Amino acid sequence: MKDKNLFLAIAVLFFLSCYSRPAYPLDEIDAELQTENETEIKTDVVKETKKEPKKITKKEIKIEADVPVSYSLTLTAVGDNLYHNSMITSSLIDGVYNFAPVYSEIKKLVENSDIAFINQETPMAGTSYGYTGYPVFNSPQTLAHALVETGFDVFNFANNHAMDMRAQGLYATLDFFETIEGITVIGARRAGESARIITKNNISLGFLAYTFGVNSYTIPSNNTNLVSLIDRPKMKEEIEALRPLCDFLIVSMHWGEEYMQEPSREQISLAQFLAELNVDLIIGHHPHVLQRVDTITLPDGRKTICYYSLGNLVTHQLEWERLIGGMAVVTFTKEGIRSATGEVTWSEENSITDFGMIPLVTHFDRSFRNTKVYPLYAYTEELLAVHGLRWRAAGPITLNFFNNVLNRMKVKIITEYPFAEDE
Secondary structure, eight states: OHHHHHHHHHHHHHHHHHTTSOOOHHHHHHHHHHHHHHHHHHHHHHHHHHTSOOOOOGGGOOOOOSEEEEEEEEEEEEEEEOOOHHHHHTTEETTEEOOGGGGTTTHHHHHTSSEEEEEEOSOOOOGGGOOBOTTSOBOOTHHHHHHHHHTOOEEEOOSTTTTTTHHHHHHHHHHHHHTSTTOEEESBOSSSOOOEEEEETTEEEEEEEEESOBTBOOOOTTOTTSBOBOOHHHHHHHHHHHGGGOSEEEEEEEOSOTTOSSOOHHHHHHHHHHHHTTOOEEEEESSSSEEEEEEEEOTTSOEEEEEEEEOEEEOOOSSGGGGEEEEEEEEEEEEEEEOTTSOEEEOSOOEEEEEEEEEEEEEOOTTSOSOEEEEGGGOOHHHHHTOGGGGTSSSOOOHHHHHHHHTTSOSOBOOSOOSOTTO
16 A cells, blocks of 8 residues: 555656746747737737827817918910911921921910910911911911910900901801810800900909901901900990909900001000000000000009000011010919908909010021021020021121110010929
């Protein structure tokens, strides 16, 4: 019996010694893994805790009331886009008309303005009418696509060449422009008023356009509104109807005497008439040369800016004065007060806060090819030395000639790129 008890005691001691030995390396690895998993779980909990939204007390909420707000819009405008036969034929390469190079040097100016206006002097009725230049114009429709690609979006057709292809040719032109998205046509229409309103940057611009006539053609009796003519009672009616509907009112005027460097008495009288009707900006064209810019101030302090003539945008006319055009640059500003609820009370007096002119030069070579419009600030004596007109004009010419022309403009001459470079 003692032997049996001794054997049991030895067995118990052996069993206890097996479970009290030091840990082997494998046991240490298991312990480390268990510790790492616990750390990861704790870290995830901390991250989730950080994502919980912060509680904001009423004391931390700031309510801003009566905050001033201001919006601005810059418009550029150019004069007559006048296509002669030589300009059409020189743009035909391998059977395709390409007019984009003509505007490549001003493209950056046009596309970086908020709205860009052009007086499209020639209709684009299509191939069936034939392509012609002076004195009866019809330009390829690919020209319109080049102009839109350049950045122009307001096209005026109230000018004396609008009906060069008769009424049906103008209808064909208008139908074609209806197929182009993102543009506005003024001055001619199938029916209805000529007024158009464009809103951008919270500023609305109203547009009207008028011309002194349509040369020897007659506006059809069944659509006397096909082209807007200068008629003071009619103009007064249309302006007074549009004025309350827009922040600023712009009127395009095809007027004056060709090649006259000073505005005529009729131009000055009409400008005063428009100013008294509270027109903010007058864009003039038709003389094919630059004319001065006036600020017309009424007794109550209201001001109207009048560009009597922006000259030609592009042309193959053979006089130096006619190769100098202007790009009007006008900044409109609208101010108000925003309440805590977000409602804005607008000032009753919007304003033109800046305006000026970028002089433009039409360049072509002695073969009347490589036509291109340059800002004067980018034009050089080297380019002038190879200008095609040097072989036809009497006597030498320098850039000083252009500067002398600009001295009579009575407006700020812009001598460098006017927009922010990062636009």
